[in-house]
Amino acid sequence: MNPGLNKIVAHSAAILGPAGRLEALFEEPATTDSPPRLAAVICHPHPLFGGTLHNKVVHTLARALRAGGAATLRFNFRGVGASEGVHDGGAGETADALAAVAGARARWPGLPLVLAGFSFGGAIAIRAAAAARPQWLIAVAPAVDRVSLDGFVPPSCPWLIVQGDADEVVAPASVIDWAARRAPYAQLRVLSGVGHFFHGRLHELADCIRADWPSTIAP
Numbered sequence: 001m002n003p004g005l006n007k008i009v010a011h012s013a014a015i016l017g018p019a020g021r022l023e024a025l026f027e028e029p030a031t032t033d034s035p036p037r038l039a040a041v042i043c044h045p046h047p048l049f050g051g052t053l054h055n056k057v058v059h060t061l062a063r064a065l066r067a068g069g070a071a072t073l074r075f076n077f078r079g080v081g082a083s084e085g086v087h088d089g090g091a092g093e094t095a096d097a098l099a100a101v102a103g104a105r106a107r108w109p110g111l112p113l114v115l116a117g118f119s120f121g122g123a124i125a126i127r128a129a130a131a132a133r134p135q136w137l138i139a140v141a142p143a144v145d146r147v148s149l150d151g152f153v154p155p156s157c158p159w160l161i162v163q164g165d166a167d168e169v170v171a172p173a174s175v176i177d178w179a180a181r182r183a184p185y186a187q188l189r190v191l192s193g194v195g196h197f198f199h200g201r202l203h204e205l206a207d208c209i210r211a212d213w214p215s216t217i218a219p
Helices: 056-067 091-107 120-132 172-182 202-211
Strands: 008-017 020-029 038-043 070-075 113-118 136-140 159-164 187-191
Touching: 008 091, 020 091, 038 056, 038 091, 038 120, 056 070, 056 113, 056 136, 056 202, 070 091, 091 113, 091 120, 113 120, 120 136, 159 172, 159 202, 172 187, 187 202
Parallel strands: 038 070, 038 113, 113 136, 136 159, 159 187
Antiparallel strands: 008 020, 020 070
16 A cells, blocks of 8 residues: 555546436546556446435545545445436436446456446446456445345355444344355455444554555555
8 A cells, every 4th residue: 555645636527427427526646657557447336315426435435535545436326426327226327327337447448357346336337347357346235135136146256245244234143144155255344343434443444454455466
């Protein structure tokens, strides 16, 4: 990890999604002396329950990934903030995530891709992974009990799942059981006493990112 990469420049932009423009925030190193070594797209929690690109867990994911040398793209799903369209229950949001991936690849061509998400966004990242072909997939408290994963194709890349065992929104057992059945090779981190929004425990999420960083995209 390189603390020098904490100095960033942020660019608000719109990327073209399948339902119209998607509000996006590109963040990258402020100087060309330390160019990004990978690109990360982070998906936010449920749009109908206040989820946006500014969610604190999403922000923590972005900051932890930038500390490892990533440029990051956070975006609002359709119908959220300045993003056009209306909520689609998962299928449309998966298409939005793939549009964001395309936007990241256009801005940072040739860089390895990290695809990450929290809660609803974690499940959407899982849905999008087969088509996005990331080099690392990160799903934090993925809502596998609320978002359809029919037709799920396991990604071939390293995969980190982080789940609090005191989650009051996504049942921990649903994630643990699903991971055992559908993603047995994923790295599953279950954090004791951690609730859904990681109140007072966000540093532990960042620690998981640092500890499980794949050697294939070593910072």
